[in-house]
Amino acid sequence: xxxxxxxxxxxxxxxxxxxxxxxxxxxxxxxxxxxxxxxxxxxxxxxxxxxxxxxxxxxxxxxxxxxxxxxxxxxxxxxxxxxxxxxxxxxxxxxxxxxxxxxxxxxxxxxxxxxxxxxxxxxxxxxxxxxxxxxxxxxxxxxxxxxxxxxxxxxxxxxxxxxxxxxxxxxxxxxxxxxxxxxxxxxxxxxxxxxxxxxxxxxxxxxxxxxxxxxxxxxxxxxxxxxxxxxxxxxxxxxxxxxxxxxxxxxxxxxxxxxxxxxxxxxxxxxxxxxxxxxxxxxxxxxxxxxxxxxxxxxxxxxxxxxxxxxxxxxxxxxxxxxxxxxxxxxxxxxxxxxxxxxxxxxxxxxxxxxxxxxxxxxxxxxxxxxxxxxxxxxxxxxxxxxxxxxxxxxxxxxxxxxxxxxxxxx
Amino acid sequence: xxxxxxxxxxxxxxxxxxxxxxxxxxxxxxxxxxxxxxxxxxxxxxxxxxxxxxxxxxxxxxxxxxxxxxxxxxxxxxxxxxxxxxxxxxxxxxxxxxxxxxxxxxxxxxxxxxxxxxxxxxxxxxxxxxxxxxxxxxxxxxxxxxxxxxxxxxxxxxxxxxxxxxxxxxxxxxxxxxxxxxxxxxxxxxxxxxxxxxxxxxxxxxxxxxxxxxxxxxxxxxxxxxxxxxxxxxxxxxxxxxxxxxxxxxxxxxxxxxxxxxxxxxxxxxxxxxxxxxxxxxxxxxxxxxxxxxxxxxxxxxxxxxxxxxxxxxxxxxxxxxxxxxxxxxxxxxxxxxxxxxxxxxxxxxxxxxxxxxxxxxxxxxxxxxxxxxxxxxxxxxxxxxxxxxxxxxxxxxxxxxxxxxxxxxx
Numbered sequence: 001x002x003x004x005x006x007x008x009x010x011x012x013x014x015x016x017x018x019x020x021x022x023x024x025x026x027x028x029x030x031x032x033x034x035x036x037x038x039x040x041x042x043x044x045x046x047x048x049x050x051x052x053x054x055x056x057x058x059x060x061x062x063x064x065x066x067x068x069x070x071x072x073x074x075x076x077x078x079x080x081x082x083x084x085x086x087x088x089x090x091x092x093x094x095x096x097x098x099x100x101x102x103x104x105x106x107x108x109x110x111x112x113x114x115x116x117x118x119x120x121x122x123x124x125x126x127x128x129x130x131x132x133x134x135x136x137x138x139x140x141x142x143x144x145x146x147x148x149x150x151x152x153x154x155x156x157x158x159x160x161x162x163x164x165x166x167x168x169x170x171x172x173x174x175x176x177x178x179x180x181x182x183x184x185x186x187x188x189x190x191x192x193x194x195x196x197x198x199x200x201x202x203x204x205x206x207x208x209x210x211x212x213x214x215x216x217x218x219x220x221x222x223x224x225x226x227x228x229x230x231x232x233x234x235x236x237x238x239x240x241x242x243x244x245x246x247x248x249x250x251x252x253x254x255x256x257x258x259x260x261x262x263x264x265x266x267x268x269x270x271x272x273x274x275x276x277x278x279x280x281x282x283x284x285x286x287x288x289x290x291x292x293x294x295x296x297x298x299x300x301x302x303x304x305x306x307x308x309x310x311x312x313x314x315x316x317x318x319x320x321x322x323x324x325x326x327x328x329x330x331x332x333x334x335x336x337x338x339x340x341x342x343x344x345x346x347x348x349x350x351x352x353x354x355x356x357x358x359x360x361x362x363x364x365x366x367x368x369x370x371x372x373x374x375x376x377x378x379x380x381x382x383x384x385x386x387x388x389x390x391x392x393x394x395x396x397x398x399x400x401x402x403x404x405x406x407x408x409x410x411x
Numbered sequence: 412x413x414x415x416x417x418x419x420x421x422x423x424x425x426x427x428x429x430x431x432x433x434x435x436x437x438x439x440x441x442x443x444x445x446x447x448x449x450x451x452x453x454x455x456x457x458x459x460x461x462x463x464x465x466x467x468x469x470x471x472x473x474x475x476x477x478x479x480x481x482x483x484x485x486x487x488x489x490x491x492x493x494x495x496x497x498x499x500x501x502x503x504x505x506x507x508x509x510x511x512x513x514x515x516x517x518x519x520x521x522x523x524x525x526x527x528x529x530x531x532x533x534x535x536x537x538x539x540x541x542x543x544x545x546x547x548x549x550x551x552x553x554x555x556x557x558x559x560x561x562x563x564x565x566x567x568x569x570x571x572x573x574x575x576x577x578x579x580x581x582x583x584x585x586x587x588x589x590x591x592x593x594x595x596x597x598x599x600x601x602x603x604x605x606x607x608x609x610x611x612x613x614x615x616x617x618x619x620x621x622x623x624x625x626x627x628x629x630x631x632x633x634x635x636x637x638x639x640x641x642x643x644x645x646x647x648x649x650x651x652x653x654x655x656x657x658x659x660x661x662x663x664x665x666x667x668x669x670x671x672x673x674x675x676x677x678x679x680x681x682x683x684x685x686x687x688x689x690x691x692x693x694x695x696x697x698x699x700x701x702x703x704x705x706x707x708x709x710x711x712x713x714x715x716x717x718x719x720x721x722x723x724x725x726x727x728x729x730x731x732x733x734x735x736x737x738x739x740x741x742x743x744x745x746x747x748x749x750x751x752x753x754x755x756x757x758x759x760x761x762x763x764x765x766x767x768x769x770x771x772x773x774x775x776x777x778x779x780x781x782x783x784x785x786x787x788x789x790x791x792x793x794x795x796x797x798x799x800x801x802x803x804x805x806x807x808x809x810x811x812x813x814x815x816x817x818x819x820x821x822x
Contacts, residue, residue, distance in 0.1 A: 017779045020412060026781070051820060053801055054808020058821020071821060078822040230822065256822075351412040351779055355819055357812035358781065379781055380797065389799035 013307025013348030041375035043365025046387025065392030077232020085259025161187030239265035248298035282328035310348030339366035424718025424759030430726035452786035454776025457798025476803030488643020496670025572598030577640035650676035659709035693739035721759030750777035
């Protein structure tokens with residue numbers, strides 16, 4: 001009666017507050033969710049503060065906490081995690097950034113921070129890799145295109161700091177900013193200098209790149225500037241397999257989440273047809289998770305769409321997508337020998353269109369788990385469950401114990 | 412669906428243990444409290460350890476925790492907080508004390524530690540301010556009379572320590588003690604010397620003060636000695652408005668609580684007719700809170716009487732005063748756009764006539780709050796609520812999140 005493998009199913013931002021559009025219910029409480037309810041009925045439920053009560057979590061800090069890496073100790077900014085997710089192998093000391101391909105006009109004003117939501121920017125990144133040279137500054141770089149207008153940049157070199165500002169003016173119709181060091185540390189000055197030089201040279205490469213020439217001919221905004229932000233120094237992460245003695249994979253269409261998985265040593269398993277949005281192919285995702293659990297002892301699967309609906313403030317759409325998720329999860333019910341943990345990483349209330357610190361529902365179901373009387377997976381019902389109120393960092397130790405992989409403290 | 416202002420209603424010491432006089436109910440469970448019950452029914456309930464489980468809180472340490480200033484980090488003794496509440500503006504480094512006006516007889520023995528519960532001691536303090544000179548010791552001082560026999564003293568000067576004993580013998584019929592440094596630190600020696608000199612000189616001023624001459628003619632014990640205790644160095648408190656981005660006020664008849672409010676930067680709003688006892692004008696207090704919430708984003712209101720009944724061990728009186736409080740709170744029910752937090756600062760069980768570490772009931776009610784199934788405000792019912800068991804220091808972060816003023820940790 002002991003499971004030998006663990007599935008963490010993170011329903012991103014699924015947790016909410018009472019919605020006016022749903023007669024005061026949360027989307028999760030309003031949704032018909034027979035599969036999640038059956039998991040709740042067969043498991044032990046509770047509520048969870050991803051970080052701590054009242055602390056509003058980012059998706060990055062919360063996922064680190066869920067994986068048992070306290071963000072207070074391990075979080076060094078979103079840039080290096082996005083960079084890893086985008087395909088740049090980050091090692092300790094590298095400085096990572098998130099980037100947007102953007103449009104500036106002839107006067108140097110930012111006219112579109114997302115270059116008309118351009119996609120397929122691989123050739124632009126390739127041209128920048130070939131045409132930009134930071135070696136006179138003693139700095140190397142990696143650049144990779146991500147989904148849509150997104151990309152990631154990493155700087156490599158001795159003595160680089162991560163306390164620098166962004167060139168993103170955060171609005172349109174103004175000039176991009178100069179990146180500045182936020183401290184007097186020469187390391188931050190060195191990073192700021194490298195960033196500004198990178199932006200200058202890459203703009204020259206982008207200016208007359210054939211892809212941009214073609215876009216202008218078609219009346220589309222050219223991707224002729226990189227906006228870079230989220231600077232962070234890559235930290236040293238004890239690897240998941242050594243920390244817990246478990247092999248593991250991450251399944252997520254969001255580069256941030258796959259990046260977090262990769263930095264802690266989980267294998268990223270891409271799933272064709274998944275988008276991180278409400279049009280994602282969830283059946284494929286669930287099938288991949290089930291297949292992966294035949295090979296690995298731990299799988300983190302993140303399903304993102306409900307979070308998006310929360311950010312858009314669309315309670316009805318969120319409820320409906322929750323029902324879609326629920327239906328897609330049905331094959332998990334028959335998964336033998338598996339500890340299933342279902343939770344959110346944070347609440348994303350439609351009423352505030354952003355993350356909040358409201359605790360999230362959590363259920364743990366599998367062989368050996370003490371079942372409580374809760375048989376409904378929503379914020380209110382789970383608060384009455386047998387887990388009470390735990391923290392994100394409690395989840396891995398609890399799961400390890402339930403699969404008999406925890407170590408005795410004392411004798 | 413988001414409140415923009417917060418009322419913290421601290422029902423001082425209202426929490427209790429089963430009382431024999433109330434057939435095993437707590438005073439709060441025995442009381443008829445339709446207003447508090449409605450707030451509980453419309454909100455989310457829980458229990459709270461002001462400091463931590465099993466830690467018996469003072470009113471000072473608990474209020475610091477409730478305001479989000481961990482006492483482990485910010486508490487430096489009761490003296491400086493009482494001094495601020497009594498009207499002395501304390502700045503970092505000043506040494507504060509609580510004082511009693513007391514009576515010694517011709518043999519130098521303390522015959523009444525409260526000088527016959529004298530009141531109206533303003534002229535005595537004024538005479539001491541005029542007649543005592545510590546400048547040969549390089550020390551300045553402030554002295555202010557408080558309610559009844561109480562006063563507060565602050566020493567100002569370079570190199571003063573706060574590790575000194577008291578001259579209060581804590582019983583009558585014995586001589587007052589000499590104040591001694593508790594360490595070998597010259598700073599503590601300097602403070603002890605200044606205290607002893609202050610006590611010597613002030614006794615000379617009080618000896619033949621007209622007010623004391625008159626009291627003796629009337630057969631009343633003269634206030635001819637100051638007993639001083641609770642030495643503490645004033646700490647540096649990050650100001651509430653900067654810490655949380657909220658303007659705020661404190662409404663309390665207890666100088667300790669108003670002092671705590673003032674040191675963190677809340678404006679103290681005095682309310683005529685309030686006494687900090689069971690005869691207080693609670694209607695005026697509630698009206699003042701409601702008016703204040705039109706001007707400020709945060710109000711801390713402390714209602715003290717139930718604590719007093721607990722200290723006196725009077726369960727029935729405590730129950731009855733709780734019903735008086737409940738009736739006075741009714742105008743709060745219709746307050747729009749407001750997050751209301753009701754709790755105690757600590758338990759004051761009638762059975763022990765002192766504070767205890769039993770967790771206190773807490774309810775949070777306002778727009779956007781996830782309502783649980785608890786509809787009764789007492790120690791046992793709230794333990795079944797959706798907040799579960801939180802700590803005093805969690806309260807401000809949770810409230811800030813619910814009014815959308817918390818900052819995301821991560822991205």
